[in-house]
Amino acid sequence: MLIVGIAGGTGSGKTTVVRKIIERLPEGEVVVIPQDAYYKDNSTMPMEERQEINFDHPRSIEFELLVNHLMKLKSGLTVKQPIYSYLTCTRAKETIDVLPRHVMIVEGILILTNERLRELLDIKVYVDADADDRLGRVINRDIIERGRSVSKVLERYEKTVKPMHLQFVEPSKKYADLIIPQGGENEVGINILVDVILKALIDHSKKI
Secondary structure (H helix, E strand, C coil), X not given: CEEEEEEECCCCCHHHHHHHHHHXXXXXXXXXXXXXXXXXXXXXXXXXXXXXXXXXXXXXXXXXXXXXXXXXXXXXXXXXXXXXXXXXXXXXXXXXXECCCCEEEEECCCHHHCHHHHHHCCEEEEECCCHHHHHHHHHHHHHHHHCCCHHHXXXXXXXXXXXXXXXHHHHHHHHCCEEECCHHHCHHXXXXXXXXXXXXXXXXXXXX
């Protein structure tokens, strides 16, 4: 099993990079573990407080559970991945069964900030993008997917997204084995990453 971590700022194009990697790898060989599924459950908090949660701070993630699940997957076990709703800021009662695959992609803005998680990653990738481009994607995504107004998105960007990016996300770039500038538009960078993954899979199969 090969575990690939793909980090980068909010709106940097991580999801696009992941999708293009999956398209270039053998079908059924890859499973994606989104960091966002492991946001802590906030069902005990009033709705007003939930909407003010700083989702860009490492303490918002239940890293212990994420690490535990990756270790189980490496051991060949199936795990029950949480389902998180941005609309309610809570976890659903239902879970998703995730089975081990040859390639496990862990994707999220904060995954390189956690030492225990980094130790489990065979390849660490940072998707880089211009701040203005990231903001444009954040506005579109948060309005469509998370039901926020433009003013609320901009307020959140200035209060939490931008400062947390500078404090936690950007510095975690130093841990990356590979940096992909221009996000999902960088076909050369994505092809290099796919080649690295395929080579690692071949090398791994030879050891078995």
